[in-house]
Amino acid sequence: MADILLCDDEKNLRDLLSLALEERGHQLQEAANGAQALKKLASEEWDLFITDLKLPDLSGLDLLRRAKQLAPDKPVILITAHASAATAITAMKEGAFDYLEKPFSIEDLHLVVTRSLEQGALVRENVQLKKIIQEKEAQREIIANSRAMRHVLELAERVARTDASVMVTGESGTGKELIARYIHDHSKRSHGPFVAINCGAIPENLIESELFGHAKGAFSGAVNSRKGVFVEAEGGTLLLDEMGEMPLTIQASLLRVLQERVIRPVGGTGEKPVDVRVIATTHRDLMQEIAEQRFREDLYYRIHVVNFKLPPLHDRREDIPLLVVRFVDTFAKRYDLPIKGVSPEVMDCLSRYPFPGNIRELQNIIEGAVSLTTSQQVELTALPEQIRHYSPRSNAEAADLFKLPAEGMDLEQWMLDRELSAMNQALERAEGNKTNAAKLLGLSFRSFRYRLKKLNLEE
Ligand SMILES: Nc1ncnc2c1ncn2[C@@H]1O[C@H](COP(=O)(O)OP(=O)(O)OP(=O)(O)O)[C@@H](O)[C@H]1O
Ligand SMILES: [Mg+2]
Numbered sequence: 001m002a003d004i005l006l007c008d009d010e011k012n013l014r015d016l017l018s019l020a021l022e023e024r025g026h027q028l029q030e031a032a033n034g035a036q037a038l039k040k041l042a043s044e045e046w047d048l049f050i051t052d053l054k055l056p057d058l059s060g061l062d063l064l065r066r067a068k069q070l071a072p073d074k075p076v077i078l079i080t081a082h083a084s085a086a087t088a089i090t091a092m093k094e095g096a097f098d099y100l101e102k103p104f105s106i107e108d109l110h111l112v113v114t115r116s117l118e119q120g121a122l123v124r125e126n127v128q129l130k131k132i133i134q135e136k137e138a139q140r141e142i143i144a145n146s147r148a149m150r151h152v153l154e155l156a157e158r159v160a161r162t163d164a165s166v167m168v169t170g171e172s173g174t175g176k177e178l179i180a181r182y183i184h185d186h187s188k189r190s191h192g193p194f195v196a197i198n199c200g201a202i203p204e205n206l207i208e209s210e211l212f213g214h215a216k217g218a219f220s221g222a223v224n225s226r227k228g229v230f231v232e233a234e235g236g237t238l239l240l241d242e243m244g245e246m247p248l249t250i251q252a253s254l255l256r257v258l259q260e261r262v263i264r265p266v267g268g269t270g271e272k273p274v275d276v277r278v279i280a281t282t283h284r285d286l287m288q289e290i291a292e293q294r295f296r297e298d299l300y301y302r303i304h305v306v307n308f309k310l311p312p313l314h315d316r317r318e319d320i321p322l323l324v325v326r327f328v329d330t331f332a333k334r335y336d337l338p339i340k341g342v343s344p345e346v347m348d349c350l351s352r353y354p355f356p357g358n359i360r361e362l363q364n365i366i367e368g369a370v371s372l373t374t375s376q377q378v379e380l381t382a383l384p385e386q387i388r389h390y391s392p393r394s395n396a397e398a399a400d401l402f403k404l405p406a407e408g409m410d411l412e413q414w415m416l417d418r419e420l421s422a423m424n425q426a427l428e429r430a431e432g433n434k435t436n437a438a439k440l441l442g443l444s445f446r447s448f449r450y451r452l453k454k455l456n457l458e459e
Helices: 009-021 035-043 060-070 082-093 106-140 147-160 178-185 204-211 248-260 284-292 297-304 319-332 344-352 359-370 395-402 411-429 434-440 447-454
Strands: 003-007 027-031 049-052 076-080 098-101 166-170 194-198 236-243 277-282 306-310
Touching: 003 035, 003 082, 009 106, 027 035, 027 194, 035 060, 049 060, 060 076, 060 297, 076 082, 076 106, 082 098, 082 277, 082 306, 098 106, 098 194, 147 306, 147 344, 147 395, 147 411, 178 194, 178 236, 178 277, 178 306, 204 248, 236 284, 236 359, 284 297, 319 344, 319 411, 411 434, 411 447, 434 447
Parallel strands: 003 027, 003 049, 049 076, 076 098, 166 277, 166 306, 194 236, 236 277
Antiparallel strands: none
16 A cells, blocks of 8 residues: 555546555555656655656656755656657656556556555665664774773673673663674674673573573473574674672582583583683672672682773763764664754753763763754753753862762772772873873872872873
8 A cells, every 4th residue: 555646647547546456455555747856846745756757837757856956765656658768767766666658558557556565665775774773883982082991991892702691881871782792793702692781680490591591491481492592692702781780699600601611401411512702791899799609709710800990970971072073973873864963052951960870871862862853953951851861069069969878888998989989080081191081180290190009090
């Protein structure tokens, strides 16, 4: 079923064709001359345009060109009298799908219409797919303008060359999965599969078979055998997302697999060797989990060969403007909107907001703002209220807000964490210039250097 726009000056022929096409379930719009057709091409919904080549006012070729301008991927069929077959061939070169030479049978008509619609759908699907692929590729490009992120990427490239297990930690939405993919893409395994599994999202009784597979009939409900993600990722990389959520019993099996490099499918008899690089992520503090006996220490050291800590977005504000530009571009393309960027006020506002949800939050905010924007630029009014009206608390106020936890705290560690965050941010803002960073913190250069050493920040 399609919306068809039909243009012919002969009323009889128009009626005949309309009737035949409507019988097949299509919806018809009619135009009796070129001027009417031009109007309807621009104002009506149509999937296919059929036009006579010879019209009283315009040539069918003009209409064809206009149709192709308006909708390059929608098919156009021309109707021509015998004498103008040569023009019809020119028309094909200009992008017409096909032509019907008078006199033609209704069967011929249906045949050409069906083929053209199928082709049109294919072309559109292709365009859509290309868009998705481009978007996916753009999404994989990591924005790393800040010192902290440039450092992370350098480390990722180095690690990618090895086969070591990697642990990526960081708050929710900081780009843990993105870094995992980056490591895979830059490794010698990049031609192999990248398989991700979210350990927190799978019911406990199914994790083992998800990971290592199961034999047919291994448990009730196991109607068929299953490969498991270790086998699916053979020759490539396996991302164990949110590994902190993995139950202790599975942690034991996983440790064995990582040590022996063989898996035993649930209910199966044999062992299967596997060649898989494992990258794990978590937003939890695994040391804490170990202390509370929710995570195995031996597994921790197995996976933790290299550790990446992704800084929260508020510690790398230099990345915000580029991320904003990238996300505006992505969503404008996705929703087919002519948006070019954001107003300086929007950029200013976003540069101050602390983003507790990190990059994912920024991404969601931009998606919302883009979808509300009808002009070429995202304005302040498109941002959610709590962001527009966000005002940072003063230090004194923040100190007032501090509440000593009921169970007490480690003050030394707490102060060290804050010192580290302040030092990092100062270095970031001063682009590595230590004199300026010291000034930002109200420290003498000597005292600044002493802290660099103490906090292991000299690199
Ligand atoms: N540096 C970056 N440059 C561009 N896009 C980024 C960057 N970091 C993260 N993103 C995008 O932000 C979103 C969140 O990233 P990702 O899913 O990797 O985070 P995560 O740490 O795994 O989050 P969660 O803890 O919620 O699973 C993704 O759409 C990702 O493409
Ligand atoms: Mg994730």
